[in-house]
Amino acid sequence: xxxxxxxxxxxxxxxxxxxxxxxxxxxxWVFSTNHKDIGTLYLIFAFIMACVGAAFSGxxxxxxxxxxxxxVQPYFFNQMTTMHALVMIFGAIMPAFVGLANWMIPxxxxxxxxxxxxxxxxxxxxxxxxxxxxxxxxxxxxGAPAGGWTMYPPLAIxxxxxxxxxxxxxxxxxxxxxxxxxxxxxxxxxxxAPGMDLLKMPIFVWSWLITAFLLIAVMPVLAGAVTMLxxxxxxxxxxFNAAGGGDPVMFxxxxxxxxxxxxxxxxxxxxxxVSEIIPTFSRKPLFGYQAMVFAIASIAFLSxxxxxxxxxxxxxxxxxxxxxxxxxxxxxxxxxxxxxNWVSTMWGGSMxxxxxxxxxxxxxxxxTIGGFSxxxxxxxxxxxQYQDTYFVVAHFHYVLVTGALFAxxxxxxxxxxxxxxxxxxxxxxxxxxxxxxxxxNVLFFPQHFLGLAGMPRRIPDYNVAFADWNLVSTIGAYxxxxxxxxxxxxxxxxxxxxxxxxxxxxxxxxxxxxxxPSPAPFHxxxxxxxxxxxxxxxxxxxx
Amino acid sequence: xxxxxxxxxxxxxxxxxxxxxxxxxxxxxxxxxxxxxLNMTEGVTETSRTVYGIHMLAFYVCxxxxxxxxxxxxVAMFKFRKSRGAVAATWSHNTIAEIIWTVxxxxxxxxxxxxxxxxxxxxxxxxxxxxxxxxxxxxxxxGYDYINLGDKPYHVHFISRLDPQSDKTRQLKSGLDPFxxxxxxxxxxxxxxxxxxxxxxxxxxxxxxxGDDVIHAWWVPELGWKQDAIPGIINDxxxxxxxxxIYRGQCAELCGQDHGFMPIVVKAVPMAExxxxxxxxxxxxxxxxxxxxxxxxxxxxxxxxxxxxxxxxVPTAL
Numbered sequence: 001x002x003x004x005x006x007x008x009x010x011x012x013x014x015x016x017x018x019x020x021x022x023x024x025x026x027x028x029w030v031f032s033t034n035h036k037d038i039g040t041l042y043l044i045f046a047f048i049m050a051c052v053g054a055a056f057s058g059x060x061x062x063x064x065x066x067x068x069x070x071x072v073q074p075y076f077f078n079q080m081t082t083m084h085a086l087v088m089i090f091g092a093i094m095p096a097f098v099g100l101a102n103w104m105i106p107x108x109x110x111x112x113x114x115x116x117x118x119x120x121x122x123x124x125x126x127x128x129x130x131x132x133x134x135x136x137x138x139x140x141x142x143g144a145p146a147g148g149w150t151m152y153p154p155l156a157i158x159x160x161x162x163x164x165x166x167x168x169x170x171x172x173x174x175x176x177x178x179x180x181x182x183x184x185x186x187x188x189x190x191x192x193a194p195g196m197d198l199l200k201m202p203i204f205v206w207s208w209l210i211t212a213f214l215l216i217a218v219m220p221v222l223a224g225a226v227t228m229l230x231x232x233x234x235x236x237x238x239x240f241n242a243a244g245g246g247d248p249v250m251f252x253x254x255x256x257x258x259x260x261x262x263x264x265x266x267x268x269x270x271x272x273x274v275s276e277i278i279p280t281f282s283r284k285p286l287f288g289y290q291a292m293v294f295a296i297a298s299i300a301f302l303s304x305x306x307x308x309x310x311x312x313x314x315x316x317x318x319x320x321x322x323x324x325x326x327x328x329x330x331x332x333x334x335x336x337x338x339x340x341n342w343v344s345t346m347w348g349g350s351m352x353x354x355x356x357x358x359x360x361x362x363x364x365x366x367x368t369i370g371g372f373s374x375x376x377x378x379x380x381x382x383x384x385q386y387q388d389t390y391f392v393v394a395h396f397h398y399v400l401v402t403g404a405l406f407a408x409x410x411x412x413x414x415x416x417x418x419x420x421x422x423x424x425x426x427x428x429x430x431x432x433x434x435x436x437x438x439x440x441n442v443l444f445f446p447q448h449f450l451g452l453a454g455m456p457r458r459i460p461d462y463n464v465a466f467a468d469w470n471l472v473s474t475i476g477a478y479x480x481x482x483x484x485x486x487x488x489x490x491x492x493x494x495x496x497x498x499x500x501x502x503x504x505x506x507x508x509x510x511x512x513x514x515x516x517p518s519p520a521p522f523h524x525x526x527x528x529x530x531x532x533x534x535x536x537x538x539x540x541x542x543x
Numbered sequence: 544x545x546x547x548x549x550x551x552x553x554x555x556x557x558x559x560x561x562x563x564x565x566x567x568x569x570x571x572x573x574x575x576x577x578x579x580x581l582n583m584t585e586g587v588t589e590t591s592r593t594v595y596g597i598h599m600l601a602f603y604v605c606x607x608x609x610x611x612x613x614x615x616x617x618v619a620m621f622k623f624r625k626s627r628g629a630v631a632a633t634w635s636h637n638t639i640a641e642i643i644w645t646v647x648x649x650x651x652x653x654x655x656x657x658x659x660x661x662x663x664x665x666x667x668x669x670x671x672x673x674x675x676x677x678x679x680x681x682x683x684x685x686g687y688d689y690i691n692l693g694d695k696p697y698h699v700h701f702i703s704r705l706d707p708q709s710d711k712t713r714q715l716k717s718g719l720d721p722f723x724x725x726x727x728x729x730x731x732x733x734x735x736x737x738x739x740x741x742x743x744x745x746x747x748x749x750x751x752x753x754g755d756d757v758i759h760a761w762w763v764p765e766l767g768w769k770q771d772a773i774p775g776i777i778n779d780x781x782x783x784x785x786x787x788x789i790y791r792g793q794c795a796e797l798c799g800q801d802h803g804f805m806p807i808v809v810k811a812v813p814m815a816e817x818x819x820x821x822x823x824x825x826x827x828x829x830x831x832x833x834x835x836x837x838x839x840x841x842x843x844x845x846x847x848x849x850x851x852x853x854x855x856x857v858p859t860a861l
Contacts, residue, residue, distance in 0.1 A: 067721040067732060069713060075800040148797045154774060155757040155799060242775020248758060249773060282623070283631040288641060313760060313795075314771045315752075315778030318667040322660060329652045333645060340644045343612060346619040348632035353620075361620070365613060372605035379655060381662040382598045384768035385583055388760060388795040453580035454764045456795045459803030461713055464722050464730045465576040508631075 021522050030125070033117035034522065035102045036419070041124050042099025043412070049091030049131065050405075051484055056084035061477035064470050069461050077460035078146035079138070085149035086166075089266065090173045091131050093400065096408045097269040098123075098180050101208045104415065105184060107513035107520060108202045110193025110529045115186035123179035130172035137162040148458065150259070151226065153240040153251050157233040164234070167226045174219040181212035181219075188212075193512070195531030199293070200538050202511055203286065206293050207272025210300045214261045214268075217304070222258040225251060249314050256307035264303040267399060268296055270367075270407030271338060274360045276511075277414050278342050279537060281357035282349030283508040288341045289538045295334035295341075302331050312383045321380050328378040332371070339368055354506065355429040359410030362437055363403060370398030373448065388458075391451025397444045406436075409487065416491065417505040421519030422498030424490050432486045435479065443476025510537035575729050575791060584764050587786045587811070591767025593662050601655055608651075666768065669781045672749035676740070680752075680759025680772035680794065683801035687740050689821060690751075699824040705804050706735040713804060734791040739808035743817035744784050752778045757799060763792035763809050771796055784811040 022028045032038055059080045063071050072080070102120065106113055114120045137144040142160025145151070157163055188209045192201070201209075228239040228251070238244025240251045271292075279286045286292065308316060308324035316324075342364050351357070373395040377383050386392060417423050446469040451457075455466045462470065501518040515535065516524045533539030576584075585595045623629045673693060679686035684704035689697040705713075709732050712719040724732040742748055752761050754772040762769030769792075770780045784790075792807040812820070 068717070068719070069715040071715075073715055073800070074803060078797070078800060078802075146800075152758060152797070155797065158757065158799065242773075247775070249776065283625070285633065285635040287635050287637075289635065291641060313769050314773065315776060318663060321663060325659065325663075326656060329656060332652060333648050336648045337641070337645060339612060340640075343615050343619065344637070344640070345635075346616065346623065348634070349619070349623045350625040350629045350631035351620065351623050352625045361616070365616065368609070368612060372609065375605065375655075376598065376601045379597055379601055379659045381594045381659055381666065381767075382601060384666075385594060385598065385764060387769060388762075388797075449579075449581045452583040453576040454584070454792070455576075456762070456793050456803070458797045459793075461721075461733060461803050463576065463734045464724075464732050465578050465580065468578050 031121065033113070033121050035106050035114045035117070035120065036520065036522065038114075038120050038124050039099045039102030039104075040419075042095045042102060042127075045124070045127060046092050046096035046099060046408075047484070047488075049087050049095065052135070053084050053087040053092055054481060054484065056080045056087065057477065058481060060084065061474040063460055064462070065474040066471060067462055067464050067467050072460070074460045075146055076143065078148075078458065079144040081458050082145050082148055083134075083138070086134060086145075087131070088400075089149065089262075090170075091127070093266045093404050093408070094177065095127060097208075097211075097266070097404075098177075100204075100269065100273070100408070100411050100415075101180075101184055103419065104513060105187055105205055105208060106191070107418075107516065107524060108205050108511055109188065109191065109196050110512050110525045110531070111187060111191035112523060112525050114183050115191055116183045119179050120183050123176045123183065126172050126176040126179075130169045130176065133165050133172070134169040137165045140165075150255060151229060151251075152255075153229060153232065153248055157229055164230065167230045170226045171223055174223045177215050177219050181215035184208055184212040185216075193525065193528040193531055195533075196512075196536075199290065200531075200533070200536055202272075202537055203275035203289070203292055203296075204269070204272035207268045207275075207296055210296050211265050211268045214265050214300055214303065218258040218261045218265075221254060222262075225254040225258065228254075249311070252311050252314060253307065256310045257304070259310060260307045261300070261303040263396070263399070264299060266404045267367075268300065270363065270404045271296060273407045273411040273414075274342065274363050276537075277356045277360040277410055278345050278364075280414075280506050280508040280510075281354060281360075282346050282351050284345060284349035285537065286341070287344035287347075288337070291337055292341055295337045298334040299331060302327065302334070306331065309378060309383070312380050313387045325378055325380045329375065332375050332378075335371055339364060339371075352507070355424075355426060355433055356410045356414035356506075358430065358433045358437075359406050359413065362433070363406045363410065366398055366402030366406065366440075370395055370403055373398065386451060388456055389451035390447040390455045390457055393457045394444050394447035394451060397447070401444065402440055409436075412487075412491075414506075415513070416494065417498075417501030418513060418516075418518050418520055420495060420498070421501050421517075422494050423501050424494035424498055428486070428490045428493075432483060432490060435486065436483045439476045439479030439483075441476070443473055443480055446470075446472045446476075510535065512536070575731070575734065586765045586767045587784055587788065587790065588766055588782050589785070590662070590666055590782065591765060593658075593665075594767040597655075597659055597662060600658065604651060604655065666780070669749050669779045672747045672781055674743070674746060675749045675751060676742070678740075678750055678752045678761050678772060680754040680756075680761065680798065680805075682756050682799050683794075683805040685736075685740075685759075685761070685805060685807060686755070687738075689824070692818070692821060697821060697825050698828045699821060700828075701738050703736045703738045703740060703808070705733070705806060706731070706737055709733050709735055709806075710804070729789075731791070733804060734793070734806045734808070736806055736808045739789070739810040741810045741812060741817060741820055742784060743814040744787050744811050746814060746817075747781060747783045749779060749781045752780065758796050759794050759798045759805070760796035761792075761807060762795040763790050763807055765790040765792075766809070769795045784809075787811050787813060 029037065059072060063077055140162060142162060145159055145162045145166045147156035147159055188205060231237040232239055232241055238246040240246045240248045242248060275286055275292055306324060306328045308320060309328040312321060377386055377395060413429060450466055450469050455462055503517055504514050505518060512529060583595055583598055585592050675690040677688035677690055684702050686702050689699040691697060708724050711717060712721055712724055713733060721732040722730060726735055752770045752772045754774040756774060759772040760769050761772055766782045768780055770778050788811055790809040794802055794805045
């Protein structure tokens with residue numbers, strides 16, 4: 001079947017030289033309705049935002065290098081922590097996953113494009129405007145938002161008019177995410193090639209199907225929360241103002257009802273990616289495919305009923321705290337199933353360690369470490385000590401950087417030859433990996449110690465006892481700042497002079513995306529492919 | 544301590560060597576975090592020790608699971624390499640293994656949740672306290688009100704803010720050395736206040752915690768908990784301190800530009816000493832006859848750096 005497909009594309013290329021690409025830069029990229037081009041736009045945007053967010057963290061880590069204030073005023077420091085989080089979460093990690101979804105979902109289910117291509121264009125092009133608005137607040141009188149990305153009132157609305165810009169940009173991001181999610185659901189449910197049953201879909205597609213439902217469920221909740229902030233500040237309402245009969249804690253409940261599913265929005269697609277990469281380089285089918293799907297669905301369900309664990313110190317009644325502790329601990333079970341299944345996939349395989357596999361394995365190990373600290377944080381009495389310290393900072397950077405970001409980088413190395421038709425330099429890619437692996441741990445592991453020793457998060461200066469580990473952490477950060485440059489150079493060289501990629505790219509690949517030539521033609525699967533179960537990674541779920 | 548000093552001087556640079564050497568020679572008080580500290584404090588209350596116990600239990604459980612999972616991965620990575628001629632198996636299910644790794648974690652979680660629940664029930668029990676202190680978070684200082692001791696009501700109130708020496712040093716590009724900020728042998732940069740919260744030992748103390756402007760959080764690690772100080776809401780918590788001493792903490796909820804500069808200092812003294820101090824404060828209050836007036840000697844002191852630990856740092860000397 002694969003050979004037929006290749007022949008089909010070869011013929012097609014011969015009688016169709018222009019390959020249907022729109023003429024002109026503007027037409028091709030600004031008016032694009034092609035899922036591959038829009039995917040590329042998302043990924044480029046995410047890369048730029050990751051660099052901007054990294055620059056903010058550069059200010060943070062430089063100020064924290066040693067005790068005393070050397071570089072910035074505390075209020076500007078708070079702007080940096082706030083903007084770093086907002087840019088990394090909404091500008092880097094989420095768009096990167098949407099970019100991967102755009103590129104890969106149609107290819108993996110045998111669809112010619114996304115179900116709603118024009119909406120796809122719109123949902124991308126909202127983002128540059130949203131982030132221009134958000135970043136422009138840095139240059140306004142009063143500066144950028146400085147109340148933390150969690151925007152807790154009353155502090156958040158003490159800020160200047162940056163609040164209004166923040167709220168509007170969050171609304172725009174929400175619209176973009178909701179449209180992207182609708183598009184993904186519509187594509188997966190309606191445009192699968194005949195024979196691509198739901199339980200034959202690649203895990204990456206499954207993870208995005210579930211993630212998209214999370215997005216649709218919670219982005220409106222965030223929009224509601226920030227709208228109430230807006231009216232509290234400008235229109236005299238008292239949703240969160242105790243003096244007017246409101247409740248500041250209610251904001252936290254609403255925010256984290258969005259916020260906890262949000263953190264899983266940022267990790268479930270990573271689960272999907274790793275579940276693609278590990279079987280490929282283990283040359284063995286994914287262990288427990290159905291259990292993996294069920295585990296993702298369970299985690300998604302649990303994400304809606306555990307939000308209170310972000311708020312253990314707000315003074316909830318004992319019963320509430322017990323409930324949120326038990327519910328949170330339950331998440332360890334499906335997450336454990338996933339980790340055990342990845343290890344079991346490796347066990348008995350025939351492994352090789354190309355770059356994507358290295359990122360995937362490091363994901364499993366380091367994400368699990370983030371999971372361990374997550375389990376510790378779930379225990380309320382211990383959380384009374386951990387809450388709002390660097391222990392929490394270490395925890396969520398292990399799940400978001402070595403979790404989500406590492407999976408994204410692994411996915412780019414994994415699918416890059418399919419996108420571009422060119423291999424990258426394996427040696428340099430491995431240097432990139434090992435460099436990141438070392439410095440990310442130098443950066444974030446000592447933050448566990450700082451938090452346990454008593455250093456609160458979001459402070460610009462600290463007691464001298466915290467000096468040593470902060471210096472170590474800053475050294476790690478400086479090492480990490482080189483990694484986007486490395487990755488950029490590796491990929492640029494690959495584009496210019498990389499060896500041509502084969503159709504299958506990697507030895508152990510299965511699935512529809514590997515049945516189209518490399519680079520993937522501008523239009524693929526214009527006629528639905530004929531599905532042969534044995535060509536799919538999960539074509540035969542009984543094995 | 545000596546080891547820490549050596550490691551720091553090897554890292555070199557800045558003005559650290561002097562501070563490190565002093566710390567190495569003198570040792571620091573139990574209540575301050577140590578350079579290179581790795582773990583949580585056990586604290587000075589029964590609650591804080593059980594909290595520490597739960598923290599360590601969870602940590603060891605994670606270590607064991609990590610050893611098994613990462614161990615299996617490492618074995619797999621060596622044993623099942625293509626370069627060693629490994630041939631891939633085709634199995635992708637093992638019902639018994641899947642049942643085991645679903646059920647065993649549930650059992651482990653119950654084993655963790657059980658002691659945590661017990662401790663939480665104890666921590667929530669704020670009744671039957673012998674005294675009550677009201678804690679109010681302000682941008683960026685703490686207010687303390689002594690409400691009662693036993694059956695007797697009190698009217699003692701004062702504001703506790705960052706000590707002047709830290710405050711001068713922490714200004715942007717002050718050029719002052721944070722390692723030089725000391726109270727006796729303790730390096731107290733950003734962890735010292737003008738008026739510490741004086742509390743009796745071996746007494747069940749109930750705290751009612753609230754905020755005046757934005758949300759703060761009152762946290763002294765040695766006591767084993769933190770509690771958010773929220774405007775419009777009154778939270779409560781309790782402690783019972785065993786050992787006399789000075790215990791330092793910080794605001795633990797982002798509260799604006801000086802969030803990092805509103806420390807908490809608890810000075811725990813034996814009950815007799817505390818009673819004497821509190822009665823003096825109450826007498827000073829009665830004399831001033833105004834609930835909010837600070838006793839006279841406190842007014843000139845903020846400008847001068849505290850001389851000895853605690854002596855000038857309370858409204859009147861103990």
